[in-house]
Amino acid sequence: MGAHPREITKAEHDLAAMFARTEATEVARDAFALFSTMGLPHRRVEAWHYTDLRAKLGDIAPLAKAPSAELVGQVASELDAASVSAARIVFVDGRFVAGASRLSALPAGVRVGESDAVPVWPEVARDEPTIALNAAFAPSATVIEIAAGADVVAPIEIYSYVTAAAQTYARILVRVGAGVRATIVETHDGEGAGAHQKNSALIFEIGDDARVEHIARHVDESAEATHVASFAATLGARAQLDSFALVAGGALTRRQLYVRFDGDHARVGLRGAALLRGNQHCDTTLVVDHAALDCESRERFKHIVEDEATGVYQGKVIVRPGAQKTDGAMKSDAILLSESARMHNKPELEIFADDVVCGHGATVGALDDEQLFYLRARGLPKAEAETLLLEAFAGEVIEAVRDETMQEALRADAQAWLSERHS
Amino acid sequence: MLEIRNLTVKIAEDDKTIIDGLSLTVKDGEVAAIMGPNGSGKSTLSYAIAGKEDYEIVEGEVLLDGKNILEMAADERAAKGLFLAFQYPIEIPGVATMTFLKAAMNAQRKKRGEGELSTPDFMRTVRAGAEKLQVPMDMLKRGLNVGFSGGEKKRMEILQMALLAPTFGILDETDSGLDIDALRIVADGVNALRDPKRGFLVITHYQRLLDYIRPDTVHVMARGKIVRSGGPELALELEKNGYRDYVSEAA
Numbered sequence: 001m002g003a004h005p006r007e008i009t010k011a012e013h014d015l016a017a018m019f020a021r022t023e024a025t026e027v028a029r030d031a032f033a034l035f036s037t038m039g040l041p042h043r044r045v046e047a048w049h050y051t052d053l054r055a056k057l058g059d060i061a062p063l064a065k066a067p068s069a070e071l072v073g074q075v076a077s078e079l080d081a082a083s084v085s086a087a088r089i090v091f092v093d094g095r096f097v098a099g100a101s102r103l104s105a106l107p108a109g110v111r112v113g114e115s116d117a118v119p120v121w122p123e124v125a126r127d128e129p130t131i132a133l134n135a136a137f138a139p140s141a142t143v144i145e146i147a148a149g150a151d152v153v154a155p156i157e158i159y160s161y162v163t164a165a166a167q168t169y170a171r172i173l174v175r176v177g178a179g180v181r182a183t184i185v186e187t188h189d190g191e192g193a194g195a196h197q198k199n200s201a202l203i204f205e206i207g208d209d210a211r212v213e214h215i216a217r218h219v220d221e222s223a224e225a226t227h228v229a230s231f232a233a234t235l236g237a238r239a240q241l242d243s244f245a246l247v248a249g250g251a252l253t254r255r256q257l258y259v260r261f262d263g264d265h266a267r268v269g270l271r272g273a274a275l276l277r278g279n280q281h282c283d284t285t286l287v288v289d290h291a292a293l294d295c296e297s298r299e300r301f302k303h304i305v306e307d308e309a310t311g312v313y314q315g316k317v318i319v320r321p322g323a324q325k326t327d328g329a330m331k332s333d334a335i336l337l338s339e340s341a342r343m344h345n346k347p348e349l350e351i352f353a354d355d356v357v358c359g360h361g362a363t364v365g366a367l368d369d370e371q372l373f374y375l376r377a378r379g380l381p382k383a384e385a386e387t388l389l390l391e392a393f394a395g396e397v398i399e400a401v402r403d404e405t406m407q408e409a410l411r412a413d414a415q416a417w418l419s420e421r422h423s
Numbered sequence: 424m425l426e427i428r429n430l431t432v433k434i435a436e437d438d439k440t441i442i443d444g445l446s447l448t449v450k451d452g453e454v455a456a457i458m459g460p461n462g463s464g465k466s467t468l469s470y471a472i473a474g475k476e477d478y479e480i481v482e483g484e485v486l487l488d489g490k491n492i493l494e495m496a497a498d499e500r501a502a503k504g505l506f507l508a509f510q511y512p513i514e515i516p517g518v519a520t521m522t523f524l525k526a527a528m529n530a531q532r533k534k535r536g537e538g539e540l541s542t543p544d545f546m547r548t549v550r551a552g553a554e555k556l557q558v559p560m561d562m563l564k565r566g567l568n569v570g571f572s573g574g575e576k577k578r579m580e581i582l583q584m585a586l587l588a589p590t591f592g593i594l595d596e597t598d599s600g601l602d603i604d605a606l607r608i609v610a611d612g613v614n615a616l617r618d619p620k621r622g623f624l625v626i627t628h629y630q631r632l633l634d635y636i637r638p639d640t641v642h643v644m645a646r647g648k649i650v651r652s653g654g655p656e657l658a659l660e661l662e663k664n665g666y667r668d669y670v671s672e673a674a
Contacts, residue, residue: 369476374513375523377473378583379501379531388526392517392566 012039014060018167019136022063031120031135038129050312050344051254051283053130057226061197063137064093064166075161076100084185084409085157089144092161094168094198096142100161109150109177116140118173122203122232124289125258130228134201138171148177148207155183155215155403160200162190162222167197178207178236183403186216188227188249195224195251201232208236208263214243215406219413221249223278228254237263237292244401245272246410247282248417257286261323264293273302273394275417276309276341283312290318290353294325302397303334304390305341306421315360316348323353330360335367335393383422390418425449425472425591425622430483432464432471432647440481441467443647449591449640452619456633457626458658459644460666465626466510468644469595473507474500487591502534504590508580508597515567520579523567524549528586552585556612574605581612592616593624598632610635630662645669 019032041047042054067075075092079100089112090100096114103112118141125131146152162168176182190196206212214231221227227250233241247253259268274282288297303311313332334343345362367389375385394414401407425448432442441464449455459465471478472485474497484491492500515523529539540548553563556578568576577597584592594613598606613623613636625636633641633655641657642649643666650669651657 370513371515373475373497374509374515375527376497377475377501377507377509378523378527379498379534379587380526381498381530382496384526384530385498388518388523389515392515395517 006039009040009054011054011057011060015133018060018063022137024136025116025140027116027118027120028136031132034120035129035132035136038127038132041129047128047256047285047314050310050314051252051281053228053254056252057197061165061167061195064162064164064168066095067092067097067163069099071163072097072099075163079159079161082189083157083159084187084406085155087154088157088159089142090159090161091142091170093163093166094170095139096170106156107150107152109147110152110156111145111147113143113145114140115143115173118143118171122201122258123234124260125230125232125256128230128256130199130256131201131230134169134171134199134230137167137169137199138201141171141173144172144174146174146176146180146182148179150177150180152180152182155185155406157185157187158202159187159189160198162193162196162198162225165194165196167199169199171201173203173205176204176206176210176212179209180207181211183213183215183406185406186214187220188216188218189220190222190225191220193222193225195226196222198225198227200227201230204233204241206233206235206239206241209238210236211240212242213402214241215401215403215410216243216245217410217413218245218247218253219249221253223249223251225250226252228256230256230258232258234260234262235266235268238265239263240267242269242400242402243271244397244410245284246398246413247272247274247276248413250282251280253282255284257284258289259287259297260289261292261295265295266292267296269298269300269400271298271300271397271400273304273397273414274311275304275394275414276311277306278309279307280309281312282310283314285312285314287316287318288328289320290323290326290328291320292323295323296327297329299330300397300400301332302394303332303343304337304394305334305343306337308340310342310344312344313362314346314348316350317358317360319349319351319353319356319358321352324355326353326356326358328356328358332362333393334364335390336364337367387418387421391415424451424488425624426484426486427472428484428486430471430485431481432467433479433481435477435479441478441647442471444483445644445648447642447649449622449624451622452617453640454617454623454625454636454638455640455642456638456658457624457642457644458628458630458661460670461628463644464647465644466595469507469593469624469626472593473497473505498530499534501587502531506584506587506589506592508577508584508592508594510596510599512568512576512580514569516569518567520563520565520567521549524563524583524586527583531587548586552582555615556582556585557608558582573600574602577601577605577609578612581609585612585616590620591622591624593626595626596628597625598627598629606632606635630658633658643669
């Protein structure tokens with residue numbers, strides 16, 4: 001990192017002490033060594049400029065314990081009621097738990113296993129300290145294989161359930177075979193877990209012609225939770241990935257997405273909505289790397305920010321030399337509902353090819369007074385008029401979710417958040 | 424009945440008086456037309472009556488059926504029975520027209536202590552109203568006013584007025600941007616709502632609209648006041664001589 005000797009923070013010191021007490025694999029030891037050279041990211045690191053994790057992470061919670069049989073049983077019966085999908089893969093306090101999952105409901109051709117040989121860096125995300133930390137502490141990676149020819153009709157849900165104010169680490173690799181169509185739902189639930197600290201990594205390897213929809217729900221999070229969620233994906237030729245995230249819960253949520261086109265004629269849509277109030281802080285930072293011919297990427301994010309909350313969107317689209325016919329469009333819009341709400345927008349394009357169409361835009365504003373007056377002149381009270389406009393604002397990205405059940409569920413989540421505004 | 428008494432209105436931002444001690448009474452069943460040159464304050468008058476917050480009421484009263492509405496929020500005025508057909512209806516992407524109509528109708532019913540409309544009743548009412556104004560059903564599924572032509576927007580305004588059945592309607596330059604066929608449809612829609620219990624204030628720059636919506640009284644507005652009142656013949660006189668008499672008085 002350079003000439004200046006780095007001061008080790010208390011959190012970093014505690015992490016090192018905790019790591020020394022784990023039974024680490026070779027990958028984990030490499031990972032922690034890599035993390036140690038970088039330390040916790042801070043505001044002088046460009047990708048973390050608006051989210052100073054080093055400053056925000058004062059105390060490190062203890063590492064989560066392996067869940068007891070009793071807890072697993074309890075979670076299993078609770079999830080039968082709450083889970084959106086029959087086919088679910090459950091993580092309790094960061095660990096994959098077959099006993100709380102519904103593996104028998106997975107379609108033929110879908111297998112869940114574990115591996116301690118998944119490399120520290122996903123193909124597309126190197127040198128990110130929080131990912132190294134994830135590899136160091138995730139006991140082993142969970143590998144979900146969806147073989148070519150698998151017939152995945154209903155969504156497969158990855159349910160991450162946290163029960164204690166502890167640190168949890170989960171590392172999940174999803175290999176999607178050629179031509180497969182699948183919907184993967186990622187649910188984060190930690191409502192009763194207090195100030196827990198989660199570090200999750202979800203890595204997709206998407207084969208040629210596959211079509212994946214990924215939906216992440218950060219809604220039922222504890223109000224004090226810190227969550228660093230990494231998402232990395234590589235796409236084969238003609239593949240399609242649509243990823244949507246709704247963030248409404250948690251105290252600090254950092255979503256970092258890394259996507260690379262490895263094959264030609266592929267398409268990616270990254271979308272999301274964040275509904276923030278109180279002191280919530282939500283940072284979405286993404287890199288889309290066009291390294292192949294004739295690929296299309298769409299990034300579309302919406303933030304509604306109230307009270308003292310902060311939204312961050314940083315998006316970088318890279319078009320490599322030779323990635324001709326690239327079609328990229330990025331847009332981030334935010335509505336601030338109070339004087340002290342904050343939004344930081346930083347869209348970036350790095351284009352090294354000449355035959356491309358790329359654009360980006362970002363807006364930050366209040367609700368439109370003219371629209372509000374029009375609605376109120378028709379008899380809608382202020383609160384109801386605002387709700388209608390905000391629902392429409394968030395709805396513009398939610399409607400891109402193809403899975404209808406999930407789209408409905410996300411709309412209901414947004415409505416629930418909006419109805420709490422005036423209660 | 425709408426009674427405007429000695430109303431003085433400023434633009435909140437720049438301290439400029441737009442309406443200057445204006446008084447006017449429009450009785451139940453009466454259609455009153457306000458005509459005037461550009462910049463006379465016609466649109467400000469309609470916004471101030473409807474409750475737009477950019478305007479500051481310096482003094483005066485506006486009574487709707489005997490009650491001063493100036494203290495009320497825009498939605499309360501609407502629930503009390505006031506309707507403003509906008510000169511430039513606002514586009515609201517993402518809010519389906521149908522969703523909006525239902526929300527507006529139910530909000531007003533709720534304020535008046537009536538129950539919500541059932542979906543079949545709502546659909547029936549909207550369908551019947553839309554048909555009369557030649558508003559196709561697929562327009563109602565689109566975002567409110569989004570991508571509507573000028574004529575479609577004005578038809579939508581009148582449809583809303585028909586559905587909300589106000590006790591008093593203000594039409595702000597409803598004829599602007601309309602071709603003759605659209606003007607006829609809109610005017611028919613308004614005429615169908617004429618009722619001994621309902622008054623209208625029709626604001627227009629041109630006499631043309633008044634060939635289709637026949638006013639009972641005509642008032643000339645200049646420099647924020649009513650400067651002359653008369654019957655329908657006054658509109659014809661204005662059409663012939665223009666507004667120069669009223670503009671030059673300023674000098």
